[in-house]
Amino acid sequence: MSRTVMCRLHKEELPGLAKPPFPGARGEDIFQNISQKAWDEWQHHQTMIINERHLNMMDAKDRKYLMGEMDKYFAGEEFEQAEGYVPPSE
Known part of the structure; x- marks a missing residue:
């Protein structure tokens, strides 16, 4: 049985990650x-941001920018959208 977490983004109890996505706090x-x-939704969105803004993940500035956008995404704040992106309607 998988572990569940109270998801900060979706505000409901959902299956959690199998392990932390990276080290540290x-x-x-x-x-x-x-x-x-x-997390899967963020990974998809992250790919769109990287492609749209031509981010270089070898560049510390670009990684820092992406981490900031991830923090905004999971906090439910305004975050970077790919130009012309329209979220799917539910």
Whole structure:
């Protein structure tokens, strides 16, 4: 049986990640408070941002920018959208 977390983004109890996505406090916070569903959604959105803005993940400035956008995303704040992106209607 998979572990569940009270997802900060979706505000409901959902299956959690199998392990922290990266080391440190930020990774542990995501592991404890973000569902697998929300993480998968972020991964998809992150790819759109990287492609749209031509980010170089070897560049510390670009990685820092992306981490900031991830924090905004999971906090439910305004975050970077790919130009012309329209979220799917539910």
